[in-house]
Amino acid sequence: MDLKSRLLIATVFCGWLLTPTSAVALDVTVGYIHWVPDQGPVLSNVTPDPEDAGLRGAELGIADNNATGKFLDQNYSLESVIADGEEEALAALDTMLENGIDLFVTRVPAATLQAMAERAGDNALLFNAGASEDDLRTRECQPNVLHTIPSYAMLTDALGQWLNMRRWKEVFLITGPTDQDKAWADAFRRSSKRFGLTIVEDKPWTFDSDLRRSASKELPAFTQARDYDAVVVADVRGDFGEYVPFNTWLARPVVGTQGMGPEAWHRVVEAWGAAQLQNRFRELASRDMNSEDYAAWAAIRTIGTSVTGLSEAGHSNIREYLFSDKFQLAAFKGRKLNYRPWNGQLRQPIPLVHPQGLVATPPLEGFLHPDTELDTLGYDRPESDCRINQ
């Protein structure tokens, strides 16, 4: 399916209204802007990422909001743009701002998000459903940006807690060549210090041969070391990582971006009513829901939950509401979620999954925090320079 150059305007209106309880009808339009740079050719292309990841989650969020809104005379619609490059994405933002849209969900790279946040200024609230870079949560925070996608640090802290709990504390780290791979690996190195893990080998992936012919020869040699409890792979785009499991020098589990690893969302999550969300998504999109879909869905549900609570829309009202004690997001992760006031990150449990099953859902028992155990995942207030709510 060619999504590029396709301008999607999905308007999901509610045709009929049942016994509205609020007097004034509310129309809320959310802008969805999507630009994912070409990842380049990857060795492991068996299961490509869906091109519409994020968009479909946003659509489900709108449908869920309308199912609630129809009883309250609130109508939600989505205006979405799949851009071909950063300029097109920024132009889409400008157009939507001109048209009076003040709520956005984005799946764009970190740099594009920063540019968007600056352009939008006081005129809009942006939900980041695509960029996991920690800098966006520690140094380069914007008061008009919230993050529903977990940061790399949240993901690797979840993995770090689990490795600590299993007492698999000596690990062999393999890092891919992209900036995202390096950012993921940096986050993991930080997690290893937090959770008492030792990185016995820290090797960059430099091979450029086709592993489908030579994985069994190359990887055992590459993972030779005296001993380790697990191999940790940092390969965000899925280039070589799928070839690591079962090809390591020692008989050890593979965790990280491949093998067993942390995800914001995965099809194997079924507890806490998640089976219903998975079913609704599958019916809408004819595929499984992934982390980007979940982040976009959570962003739009945040908007819907706030508008229901406030009985009014408007980005400044919503922003104020969602940082208040009144806000709570039910998002199928077994507890209410809310946003970190210092950097706008959505606090959330992180499922650890392998392709066919759920292993654990950190924060794990025993990792304590004075305020909320959810803040054992990712940069806590004292570790972040950001104070977006003074």
Next chain:
Amino acid sequence: MKNAFRIATLAAAISLSGPALASLAYVSNEKDDTISVIDTETHEVVDTIEVGARPRGILLSKDHTRLFICASDDDTVQVLDLATRKIIDTLPSGEDPEQFALHPNNRHLYIANEDDAIVTVVDVETKDVLAQIDVGVEPEGMAVSPDGKWAVNTSETSSMLHWINTETFEIEKNTVVGQRPRHVEFTRDSKIAWASAEIGGTVHIYDVDTIEEIQQIEFKIKGVPQDQVQPVGIELTSDGKYAFVALGPSNHVAVVDAQTYEVLDYLLVGARVWQLDLDKDEKYLYTTNGVSSDVSVIDVEDLKVIKSIKVGRFPWGVVIDPTS
């Protein structure tokens, strides 16, 4: 070991002799596709009945001869004959039935179809679908007032109570409650309705005449993180003294003064406590504990947990037959 064998043969003997004289509790085991039958005098499992896929909500017919079972993954409601312990019928239920409630007329069954955002009303005698009512996302809890006037459905993701007029099958009012409402329970006189909000961590008390919230109850258990305190099932004693609220993964049941709405105590039960029911003399309260796969028995007078009974995997609902 010898003793265990003796108990097992005894249990078999009881189950062979058909419905026992003692009062029986029925427990739906969501991940075993079975119903456990418990003798409420001996607190022993006396039979296990195979039923449809993923049984969740269960309820008794008003004459206590049949058990209705939401077989969620079979998209059907099964009818279990309690005398023979055989499935004798299935009812059209709409997709993914989770909870339901029977009108005092013993005919109109209100079924929440979780995946379809509708409530289906079925006549259990003619099997006709009388109405399908659009509600919010993920309809879950279902209750009919004892006077038969109101059917209330909770929609989990919309966080609403939908008040359905049982004569017209139309929604008369929608009220917003805490996040993820799960269960509604009416007082015997139909004047007050209790509604739990799992993620919100609250119980909402409604005056039924005005359909206005009159009270909100919050729970705090020492040593339990606040976000694990998740109210689900509610059971009220008929004397108006207590309300018992199952608090999910906090593994506690709250005891609430049903007049002042003050929380009196928290009782530690099994893991992820879900639904609860009183026995015929209201002497014991049974709770289903999903994660520990057991049922806790609470002595109502002493407010003490006296026993836990191992049942099937992920027990979901429990009903006690007051006549058996």
